[in-house]
Amino acid sequence: MRILLVEDDRQLAEGLKQSLKMEGFAVDLVENGKDALHATVVAECDMVILDLGLPDIDGIDVLKTIRKQKKTIPVLVLTARDSTQDKILGLDYGADDYLVKPFEPSELFARLRVFERRLGTASSSLIEIGQVCLDTASHSVVLDGEQVDASRREYMVLKALMENSGRIQSREQLESKLYEWGEEIASNVIEVHIHNLRKKLPPQFIKTIRGVGYSVNKA
Known part of the structure; x- marks a missing residue:
């Protein structure tokens, strides 16, 4: 999953970004409301973590605009505003x-x-x-009761496929869930991850749909 993190506290943002990456998320970071609104239009993201105390646009106004742009994308407000009224306002405007x-x-x-x-x-x-059993809480993969040794990126690819079982995931879709803005991506990186996973999982568990992408069929 790809997260847009909107946070102007650089120290907090960098620490949170690294923690989220360790949890298996790809994270794009912006520090103001203008960039956040631009990112939700031009970039692919699955969810938003939004601070309300931004330097240029109030986070509530950012939230309202996001809801007009993308009505279904999940938004989690992460803020120091702790009054009941602030919480009600945030939830009422679409958090x-x-x-x-x-x-x-x-x-x-x-x-x-x-x-x-x-x-x-x-x-x-x-x-x-x-x-195959994948646990998103412990970031583990188990095959027939035995732990599978998978790298963080292999785990992220497998999670994207298993979460969307029965649906084809293109190479571009998988890349968007693994890599952040500006990261250099080798042309065959997804193929390499798939190849490594196939050596650890049952034959034909991950299927190639030639010219389209990959899929894991529902059991």
């Missing part, structure tokens, strides 16, 4: 969730997993297809 700073990262990650389940096909942190 899907509201978390007050300071916060426990584990709570933020749990709330983002709820967004992931809503966007994908899983109803819990466990996604089980055939002999």
Whole structure:
């Protein structure tokens, strides 16, 4: 999953970005409302983490505009504004969730997993297809009860495929879930990840739809 993080506190933003990457998210960071609104139009993202105290545009106005642009993208407000009225205002203007700073990262990650389940096909942190079980809470892959040794990017590719089981994911779609703006991407990087995963998973678990992309069929 690809997150747009809108946060003007550079130290907090960089720390949060690294933590989210460790949780298996691709993260694009902007520091003001203008760039946030531009990003939601031109860039592909699956969810937004939005600070309200931005230097140029109030976060509530950013939220209202996002809702006009993309009515269904999940938005989690992450802010120091902790009054009941602020929370009501944020939720009324379209936030899907509201978390007050300071916060426990584990709570933020749990709330983002709820967004992931809503966007994908899983109803819990466990996604089980055939002999393969992927746990989005522990970032682990298990095959027939045995842990599979997968790199972070291999895990992210497999998660994207299993969350969208029965639906074809193009190379471009998979790249967008793994890499951030400005990262150099080798032309065959997805093919390499798929090749490595196939050596660790049952034969034909990941199918190639020639000229289109890849898919994992529902069990």
